[in-house]
Amino acid sequence: MKLHEYQAKGVFAEAGIPTPESExxxxxxxxxDAAERIGYPVAIKAQVQVGGRGKAGGIELVDDEAEAREAADAILGMDLKGLHVGSVLVEAAVDFTDELYVGVTMDRTEGRPVAMVSTKGGVNIEEVAEEDPDAIARVHVDPSFGMHPYQARNAVFEAGVDRDVATSVARVLTTLYDLWDDKDATDIEVNPLMVTADDEVVAADAVMNVDDDALFRHSDLQEMEEEGDTDQDDLEAKADEYGFDYVRLEGNVGIIGNGAGLVMTTLDLVDYFGGAPANFLDIGGGAKAxxxxxxxxxxxxxxxxxxVVFNIFGGITRGDEVAKGINEALENFDEIPKRVVVRLAGTNAEEGMEILNTDLVTVEETLEDAVQRAVEYAEEDQ
Structure with missing residues (x-):
């Protein structure tokens, strides 16, 4: 479960993390009306669960009523990376001198939670991790004992945070870890954690994702999930309607497969060959046309x-049924909207290959070739 920014900030504020006044x-x-109560300048922020809202026009800083009306009219109802914006957060602007990053997630390699601090806040932390990994200080935590105060202090000082705010940042990091643990979160972060001229820290953004299987322990979070359903991604709603296991990602190579392991392998290969997966979509076993x-x-x-790359390995699923489905879907278009690459193997794969309309799709014998071709197509269309 992904909390909206306004929901996560509510949780953070209740735990004692400073957040801007907002409605x-x-x-x-x-x-x-909200801007008048809060006082200008204010930020108007689209409440959709996607990164890069500012660059996509989903966040505007305004100084008066006329600007607020113009920004609100533009943001409300807009399509932001495929998501409908039904609400915005009106938030007091923060006069900051620095932007930091703090977060907690699970390090699967180490098998332990890891708390992170960086002075490079306000930007995509994944890019920082890839381009300058030393810019992120990390400390692994033994979940049996929780985060000790000295661990938070060490991470803050290792990151190079100014001494005047180091104690405050360490306190925020410790609180985030406690929330991560208490609320069964999978990821929790503040990016940016803004530093003001008065050496105060303020959570200008908030991310909190919670393990769905643990929601029965958190009635307050279950209520937030129901409240957030009105802003559900149209594609996720469609996935529920069709009964698919579907996760939307931020890339441009669509992925369809039968079986979670097969789809995950395809995602990994897309990344390996320099592409970016757009989704996880498992059609399951025994899929008909x-x-x-x-x-x-x-x-x-x-x-x-x-x-789109279609990766099917037939067991219960039959290759000829898959081929029929692909043909039926594509033959309805006067012009195919996206180029489709197909790899079929397993049960009735040969029959499927004979059925496939190769005027509509590209067929590759191996998964590696199929993924590489799909990545090439995606790069050509950018």
């Missing part, structure tokens, strides 16, 4: 997708 609004008039057609309809509906 949720769903109409232009509500935005203006109609189910395959529905899967293609879903992936084609994602505006971020530039190519």
């Amino acid at each position: 949720l609004a769903e109409t232009v008039d509500e935005v203006v 109609e189910r395959v057609t529905n899967a293609l309809d879903m992936v084609f509906s994602d505006p971020n997708v530039d190519s």
